[in-house]
Every structure is written in structure tokens, then in C-alpha cells.
Amino acid sequence: MSTTKTQPEQGELPEDTGAFAWLRALGPRGRRAFGGAFGGYALDSYDFFTLPLSMVAIAAYFSLDSGQTGLLTTVTLVVSAIGGALAGILADRIGRVRALMITVITYALFTVLCGFAPNYETLLVFRALQGLGFGGEWAVGAILVAEYATAKHRGRTLGAIQSAWAAGWALAVIVYTLVFQFLDADTAWRVMFWTGALPALLVVYVRRNVTDAPEAAERRRTSRDRGSFTAIFRKDLARTTVFAVLLSTGVQGGYYTLATWVPTYLKSERGLTVVGTGGYLAFLISGAFIGYLTGGYLTDVLGRKKNIALFAVLSAGCILAYTNIPSGADGLLLVLGFPLGFCMSAIFSGFGSFLAELYPTAVRGTGQGFTYNTGRAVGAFFPTLVGFLAGSWGVGGALVFGAVGYGLAVVALLGLPETRGRELV
Template sequence: MSSTPPPETTALPAPAPSPAASETGPPGWLHALGPRGRRAFAGAFGGYALDAYDYFTLPLSMVALAAYFGLDSGQTGLFTTVTLVVSAIGGALAGVLADRIGRVRALMITVITYAVFTVACGFAPNYETLLVLRALQGLGFGGEWAVGAILVAEYASARHRGRTLGAVQSSWAVGWALAAIVYTLVFSLVDDDLAWRVMFWTGALPALLVVWMRRRVQDAPEAVAVRERSAGRGSFAEIFRPGLARTTFFAVLLSTGVQGGYYTLATWVPTYLKTERDLSVVGTGGYLALLISGAFAGYLTGGHLTDRLGRRRNIWLFAVLSALCIVTYARIPSGAGTLLLLLGFPLGFCMSAIFSGFGSFLSELYPTAVRGTGQGFTYNTGRAVGAVFPTTVGFLADSWGVGGALAFGAVGYGLAALALLGLPETRGRELT
């Protein structure tokens, strides 16, 4: 069974790069998008940054939530699990919507969904209600990245697609940094029993982005043409037909491993720093600053490397490096605060650079008519299955400690490296 998707039934010309495009300097990929492509990039960048901001309101508030509701580690870990599991449903549905009603419309729906339910979390009267609201937030959270990545990928040239999508991916670090800054301010000025609610209420920010996107952002013309003429668009059955089923299976496995490792760190590092390293709110923010700056640099670097080395080599390289970093980070001896600080940068760099190729890689694995469905399903099913990792760490933490349990995340990166054996290299593949 071939893992290479069949060509489109009708070849359409790729959009011509802007005359101002530079083929050598870093601005080249941005100029090559053209005016409409740059607006699409801005919409996807902003949407993913705010997606990250709304996501991190929970991990950063985890200690306060546990104290307020009297939760153990397993119960707090369940917050992340339900978010990620439900995000698989939201991501798969968003992918189908992207193929049926268009990328931009689907993107706006995902942004509105995660914003509304993030704000609602701030009004939760008990643990059970918060758990349900956080799960519903996952519906929007799950779809935003896949839809935004496809929107931009269909404007980007094959030569620049890796670094273009890597730049979009870097917005996750921007949103994470914004959440860390707001967390530091809010928890320094407001009592913990109210501060976690304030954090969730600030999740209303994405509504402003939706207003701008509705007026300024459009789908790539080629994607519109394919959607209008394709009878099989937005069908789950299509991504499991001969020629694509093998690709779908291994893409899910790849997403499971990478996201299992990543969300283990994203969920538990703030708790680890505060409970086992006894860092103050400001101190935790300082450590996170280095971790987040490493992540931002990793996204941009990984985007360039995925164009130079290829999609598979880039992911393999950073899977190995991420596994080494997470094991080392979790085993730093007590009292080695400087070493903990310094290792934060390479940890953030490696665990983020591995994601830089995902937007281009998954987009290139599927034909235009089912690209949204394929990317939405594989990325978010992997996210849901990978959600087992943070919960497992939560239960292991009761006996091993958070630091010892964190090393379990390295298993995910081993799984990702294994999945690459079943996927083709797609660097240079045109999307039309």
C-alpha cells in the first residue's frame, strides 16, 4: 500500500511570488506569500498565539486550583487529559469544516469556541464544572492549529513552506510568554483564590482577532477552486482509502509521540518548579522565561532546518535531543538552581523545533480536497492519545515525585522516531 497521496485531478498553477521576494534573505518567505498570504499568515499567527495563551491559563494556575478545590495530582492531571482528548474531536471536526466551508470560516469558529469556554472556566463553582468547561474549551483549541497551518501552507511555496509554517508555529511561544507575564502579574497582585479566575477571564482576548479576520483574511484561490469542484471533500472515509490509510496511521503515531512528550512538559514543569524546587511566583516566571525564549528560537530554527534537511530528518533529530533533555532536566540534583536555569533554554528549543515541520509535513501528505480532514484528524487524534502521558505523570508523581515522573515523557519521543519509518519525505512537494 503506497503512502504517497495521489495527485490532484486537475493541476492548478502555484501562486506567483511577490516581485519583492528575496530568494536568499530571511524576508524571502514572507514576501513570497503575497499580500493575501501575509494577511492569512497574520491571522493564523495571532490565532495560534491566543490559542496558546488560553491553553496555558490552566497549567500556570494548577497549584492554585489544586489548593482551592482540594485536588490531588491525578485529578489536576485529568484537566489536561480531558482538554486534549476532546480536542481530538474538535480538531477532526474543524478539519472537515475547513474542507467543506473554507479555511478562514473554520478558523474563526475554532477561535470563538476556545475563547468563550476559557472565560466560562473562570466562573466554575466546583471541580466537576471546571472539568466539563475545560473539555469544551478543547473543541476550539483542537482545531485552530490544523486549520491555520493549512490556510498558510496553501499560500506558501514549496521552497519556503517549512520556514513559513515554522514561523506560524513560533506564535505558540509568544502566547505562552504572554500567559506567563500575565500569570506573574495577576498572582503577585491578587489572592490565589481569585487569581486563577482572573487568568481564565483574560481569555476573552481572541474575540478581537475574529473581527479583524472576518474583514481581511481569505482562503487561497486554488483551495477555493478545489473545494467547489470536489465531490469527496471533507470525508473521513477518504483519508482511510487505499493510498492514504497507511499515511494516516503513521501520521497519528507521529503526532501521538511528539505531543505526548510535549504536553507532559507543558503541563507539569510549572508545578515541578513551584512544589519541588520551591520557586516563588516571580522565580517560576524567570525560569519559564528562558524555557519560552528557547522555544521561540527552536520554532524558527526548526522551520529553516525542515526546508534544508527535510521533514523526516528534522523531526528525528529533535526527537532524540528532546528525549535527552527531558531526562536530564528531571534528574538535576537539588540545589543546582543555576544548572536548572541554563538547561531550560535547550529544553524549550528542542521540544519546540520538532513541531516546526509538522505544519508543512502534514499538509504535504494529503491532497487539497481532504487536506483539512487529514491534518485535523491525524494531528488531533495524536494529541488525544498523547494526553495519556500527562495523566500518567500525574499518577506517577504521587509516588515518584513530579521530577521523577517527568522522565516518562521521553517515551513519547521514541514513539515519534519509530513512526517516521512509515512516512515518506515530502520536502519540495507542491500542493496543487
């Protein structure tokens, strides 16, 4: 005969099972770290989407073909691999918070400079340098919060951090809609980049209020092999590193294909206006926001691997459905934008916790920064390939190539362990 415990024993606090138990479990310092990482990632997203949203105007201004416009995104993501790897090393050597501030300042500065570019070549260079900061912010911020989070709540906590991407994306769409409504296109795309100065305000908050998790910081300081590329390729970690790169490549190849080309697809092949495109993207982004939160919850319930596999399959299916909607069925296009955004975002919710749990504290920054951003760099060639294929296949047809990335992600999971419940310190 078994009994069920329904009341806490004397002196024992009842278990917190509320909707925001994960946030309360962080404690005061952890919540301040959460605020800094959430804001940094939201503004990282905002600065990234200034390019895809302005791509049609930029292409017209500099007389670019689809391959050249796709290269602007690719070079950002390729250089982000370098930025992410360097930021990971910095996070292991000088601390998570200091590295976070460096990444935010970097991506804000070069986003603003993009708005002053006199020609395509200069814009390409500034956008590449923006990638240095863009690549490092997520990895550093995710590790900072992961080391405060409990094993029980880590998935949904990092899922909430991921939802900041949708918040920044939404803000970019709102600003884009207003700017392109009231300014001519040749000026509007520059103004979009100039608004990328917003993250500078966040640095002030982080510097004053955020600190590294004490136990993790102490373990990092006392380790002999912190911040080392050779460490993540040593015998006990090499397999993990290789398969984590493949996983990241597949997921981000699929994602950035959509993020880069959907606005152009809606305009060039669906004939939507600026306001119409913003309305359709609103469904996509709202689905993304809910997807991040739902995926964060499911990664704690189902496990890291099952959550990623589930949404990889669903994301590939959504791409095929979204790009095969009959001409004129714009209402259906609107409705399917929600599940598309939901699935391709929910898959990311487990990344912050999964990659952090795959590596020991001393090289966690290096491991997460390298694998996530190397995958981003290789996956970055997907948008460029779509750009070149668009000439013969059309943008909609070429977007189907993104489904290949999600297939690669499922295969990569076979080489990685399940880490749900793993303690970090």
C-alpha cells in the same frame, strides 16, 4: 567546464534570498492570512496555558490530588481530538477562514466560562468544551497558510506560525506573574481564565481581511470527496493516516507532559516562588521561540523527517538531563531550560508543512485535523499518567516518561514518506 550564473537575464527578476523572503513570497493576501493564523495560534496557546500556570492554585481551591489536576489537561486534549477532526471537515467543506473563526470563538468562550466554575466538575466540563476550539485552530490556520506558501519556503513559513505558540505562552506567563502577584490565589486563577476573552478581537480582523488561497479553494470546491473521514482511510491514504497519528501521539505526548507539569515541578520540588518560576519559564519559552524558527529553517534544509528525528532524540536527552539536576543547582536548572524549550519546540516546526503535504487538497483539512488531534488526544494520557506516578516517583521522576513519546515518534517516521518540495496546488 561549468559556469555559474551570477546575474539575472534581462527582464528576469533576481531571486529573493533575504531573511524574510519566505514572508514576501506569500504575497499581500498570504501575509494577511499569516497574520490571522499567527494571532489565532498565539491566543490559542495563551488560553491553554491559563490552566497549567494556575494549576497549583486550582488544586488548592478545590482540594484536588495530582491525578485530578492532570485530568483537567487530559480532558482538554482528548476533546481537542474531536474538535480538530470536526474543524478539519469544516475547513474542507466551508473553507479555511470560516472554520478558523469558529474555532477561535469556541476556545475563547469556554476559557472565560472556566473562570466562573463553582466546582471541579463544572470546571472539567468547561475545560473539555474549550478543547473543541483549541483542537481545531492550529490545523485550520496551518492549512490556510500552507496553501499560500511556496514549496521552497513552506517549512520556515509554518515554523514561524508554530512560533506563535511560544509568543502566547510568554504572554500567559507575564499575565500570570502580574495577576498572582497582586491578587490572592483564590481570585487570581479565575482572572487568568477571564483574560481568555482576548481572542474575540482577532475574529474581527480575520473576518475583514483574510481569504482562502484562491487555487486551493477552487480545487476543494470541485472535488467530490472533500471533508470525509472515509477518504483519509481509503487504500492510498490509510497507511499515511495511521503512521501520522503515531507520530503526532509521540511528539505531543512528550510535549504536553512537560508543558503541564514543569510549572508544578518548579514549585513543588524546587521550591520556586511565583516570580522565580516565571523567570525560569522565561528561559524555557525563549528557547521555544528560537527553536520554532530554527526548526522551520532546518525542515526546509534537511527535510521533514530528518528534522523531526533529530529533535526527538535531542528532546528526550534534554528531559533526562533536566530532571536529574542535583538539588540546589538551580543555576544549572535555569541554563538547561533554554535547550529544553528549544528542542521540544523545534520538532513541531515541520508538522504544519509535513502533514499538509501528506494529503491532497480536497481532504487536507480532514487529514491534518484528524491526525494531529487524534495524536494529541492519545498523547494527552501522558500528563495524567505522570500525575498518578508523581505520588510514588515524584514529579521530576515521572516527567521522564515524556521521553518515551519521542521514541515513538522516531519509530512512526519509518512509515511515512519525505515530502520536502511537494507542491500543494
